[in-house]
Amino acid sequence: MRRAAAIAIAGAMLSCAVLLPLALILKQAVTPDAESFAWPPTWLPRQPTLDNFRALLGSAELPYGLRLSVAVALLTVLSTLTLTVSAAWAAARVSPVGRRLDAVLVVVRVFPSLALAVPMAVLFVRFGLYNNPAGIGLWIAHTLVALPFAFFVLRNAFRRIPVELEEAAQLDGATRFGAVWRVTLPLARPSLAAAALLVFLVSWDEFAYALLLQVTNRPLPPLLYYFSAFGYPGMASAVAAIMLVPALAIIAVLAPAIRAGGLSGSGR
Amino acid sequence: MRRRDAWWLAWPLLAALLLLLGYPIVYALRLAFTDPLTGASPQLVNFSQLARDPLFWQALRNNALLPLASVALELVTALALALFLSQRFRGRAGLRAIVILPFALPEIVVLAMMRYIFVPRGYANAALAALGVSPLDWLRPGSALAWATVVLVDAWHVTPVVFLILLAALAGIPEEIGEAAQLDGAGPLARLWRITLPLLKPALVAALLLRGVDALRIFATPLVLTGVEGVPVLSSYAYHQWADYGNDALAAAAATVLALLSVTLSVPLLRLRAEDA
């Protein structure tokens, strides 16, 4: 019984440490700014309101920022998957190639974003892609950021599909490419979907490049920063709430895959 | 399939990397090693200017120490959590999901949340006031407390990753080994120290290296919480030079130093992965 009590207490403390901050920002999203600025801050909103969301919807920045975030994320999914799928398959089937690519992409994954964002920003200014209203510049940057994630997921997925299936298909008359197209890719569909969701999430959450490359045409992350830095706690929290919806939804979908270790190596 | 064919399949990816990674790196090096006033190259003038800026040295020092502190905290916390959540009890799955949650949240959301908690009129001080304790200036620029707060917030966000790595490694230790140790007379602490931890060593080292290199990139956390000059790091310093002073060359120089650190630390990580493979 003592053990059960200790476990319960530990569990409760853990849950608080994790859930309390989340609860607070959700609370702030439905709290008017006047109350948010008061001291001491309230733990539950005394005058809950949807005004923050209304203000956001009516603002110039949010609808645009939301569209921009979604558009860049979707484009990134497209470009990233297209670029990685054949490389990931080759990496899964041919070990020496796989090892080299693995090493390269690990470096990309850990490479400091700012070290690339600064020269990218300067270059984009030169090419007219800086602060692009359609987010083209950001799309390019996000593709680079997402490549390692997509690569690791897809490579692991292809590794798990036995090469014997492709060989059997070839014996049955398919070409090498045909075997992959008809056998491996359909079997890899769940992983492709998982990779797509992961890339979307990576782009959706990305902050550093978005901050540097889109100085006034902001997607949601820098917009959130802007609101919080300029003293709009209600609207900032509302943006946070909006950002959470797809983020948590995607994690919920990907959770079983995470547990199965399918995303290992990506460090995410 | 021959290697050459495999490399052909990889060329879209490699081309993209060359363009998106290689080109900016080369360009950054050019910016960093060119005198912006005279256009002469290669010159070390930018780096000597960096060396004269005390903020740069502060950033460099922080960039070395913050990751150390953060990773140490993460390892200890993640280990405790993994050990706790490897035991069997009801509600374990739910708790595991909760523990993973911080990493599932977008970084900027986490930082905004934490900022509202730790600002002088924030929730942390409200809790202290309710307990009758005087408020703390959690985010005062340059203070040790701000430094600690940055470490704490970063660890909060990232611990789940280390947790997952250690949890998987713990699951790989056969239960019978723990039972044999029990029969041999080892109590829980002895089992932890002599059996579990030594067997976890590979996972711990892997997590340490991965997180260590990753932690060098730290940018948003100190920026959002304390501002550029609060707890400067190389990333935010570079950003500061570029965004606030428009000084491309200095920014590129600082970024180059950071990139160099990162690449150097990546080498042992890559070697470890190669051994694993």
Added chain:
Amino acid sequence: MAAAEFEHVTKRFGTVTALDDFSLLVADGELVAVVGPSGCGKSTLLRITAGLDRPSSGAIRVGGRRIDELPPHARDVAMVFQSYALYPHMTVRDNIEFPLRMRGVGRSERHAQATQIAEALELGTLLDRRPAELSGGQRQRVALARALVRHPALFLLDEPLSNLDAQLRVDVRQYIRALHRRLHVTTLYVTHDQTEAMTLGDRVAVLRGGRLQQADTPAAVYERPANGFVAAFIGTPPMNLLRAQASADALQIGDQRVALPLAMRARFGAHAGPLVIGVRPESFTTDGNARGLEAVIDPSTSEILGSETLARGTIGREPVIVRLNGIVRSLPPRLTADFSALHLFAADEQGRRLEE
């Protein structure tokens, strides 16, 4: 070294009873082989004895001392796991010394004791290796050494031979037997292989569905199985069990009616009605003087194994397996099992032996 007593030990997992009222007395220095099909409760018995699980009810005593409430390390019980459970990151020496270390034995003393037991088990040259560098047989000896270095009062072995390949199994079986003779540790040896149980045990305990069916010497279990299950479980090939009807003067098996000689009428008549008759394959003989059950042999089914020849036949359309010594190339069309070689069991679920 001490005697071990199990008193009405029961273990329930929810609605499943893994061990049902298990009682047994193991004499000091005796090796009891606990055998049964999977799920019979033998692993549960071991785990409860070792202290890795608690019984739902009942008591276990070792050397008169009650141990079922004590933590594993306080029980003076040692166990060799099926997977050996060697500490992979420690050398063989460290593995063997570990229990001594946990008891606070000093370094030089530990060293001496470990060396001694290692030499006894022919591990002397392997002391500085790691488990990953050892063969299966060597690993097992390390597990044995680690368990025995403590001179435990009770020694538990969990399917020790199942991870070894067939040829090695025979050698290690002998090895364990010789070891037991030498050390005389009270031992519980769990296995699913009845051959192992029969060759190693001073006594054999047969478990089924958590219940002890019979605990007796191998000879007794073989010659006087307590019920139909034990009869069929022990012996390779298994005993033939035939459904029959007994009346005052005859036996009806399938469509064959066997008249009972006068001498047999009392014996079978006492159990008139449905019953189960057991006859071991080797009980069939070509001896012309045998009077009993006659089996019609199908010569196409003969399997010549060298030391013996097996074949299949029928008694009254019921299938039987017969066994003859040596190589028999041309099988006789009929073989007889004498009445005296027949075992009688009840026809109900329990299948209890019907004679004393």
